[in-house]
Amino acid sequence: DTEVTQTPKHLVMGMTNKKSLKCEQHMGHRAMYWYKQKAKKPPELMFVYSYEKLSINESVPSRFSPECPNSSLLNLHLHALQPEDSALYLCASSQVGQGNTGELFFGEGSRLTVL
Amino acid sequence: AQSVTQLGSHVSVSEGALVLLRCNYSSSVPPYLFWYVQYPNQGLQLLLKYTSAATLVKGINGFEAEFKKSETSFHLTKPSAHMSDAAEYFCAVTRPTNAGKSTFGDGTTLTVKP
Numbered sequence: 219d220t221e222v223t224q225t226p227k228h229l230v231m232g233m234t235n236k237k238s239l240k241c242e243q244h245m246g247h248r249a250m251y252w253y254k255q256k257a258k259k260p261p262e263l264m265f266v267y268s269y270e271k272l273s274i275n276e277s278v279p280s281r282f283s284p285e286c287p288n289s290s291l292l293n294l295h296l297h298a299l300q301p302e303d304s305a306l307y308l309c310a311s312s313q314v315g316q317g318n319t320g321e322l323f324f325g326e327g328s329r330l331t332v333l
Numbered sequence: 334a335q336s337v338t339q340l341g342s343h344v345s346v347s348e349g350a351l352v353l354l355r356c357n358y359s360s361s362v363p364p365y366l367f368w369y370v371q372y373p374n375q376g377l378q379l380l381l382k383y384t385s386a387a388t389l390v391k392g393i394n395g396f397e398a399e400f401k402k403s404e405t406s407f408h409l410t411k412p413s414a415h416m417s418d419a420a421e422y423f424c425a426v427t428r429p430t431n432a433g434k435s436t437f438g439d440g441t442t443l444t445v446k447p
Contacts, residue, residue: 320427
């Protein structure tokens, strides 16, 4: 069982819709991540939050809007997406600070289809 | 800068045979190295990690990997493949000074034949 929970597992949306992906962890990790993964490809980093502050934005289009309401929750708000945004969106968490090895704990992902 | 190269995008072995998945890295500082496994329609799960302690690292499900600095390699092995090992495997590297930014290899699909 994964300790990082993502909802929904599947999402189908039109290009004019607004939806959100949610991620929750209770491991006390203070870094949380959004990755995008296309089929048969490695995960691509989108955003990193450290201590609830956005620390990395990998030049992601503004139609993706992350939010970190508290240390356990991470959201990804979606608006006016394109069909090429269809992918598996993975949330991950890790420790921060000294002693952090960068080990990532992943959720099972949200499969997004944009019509 | 850091990078990872996984040699062989597809590896096929027979059940009971040795599994060898290759990973070479490039890093300007001593790295941390990881192997993750991804089963269909699931997220990534850590198999094992190297963090500058023992160079031979044992992980879950009978996998192990050896860090070889002279060869800049971190190959993943398992003595005897099981059908349940069929999955996508990713090698990843981070730096101690920037552990929040992992660099992943392109992945290797392991197929296990009965």
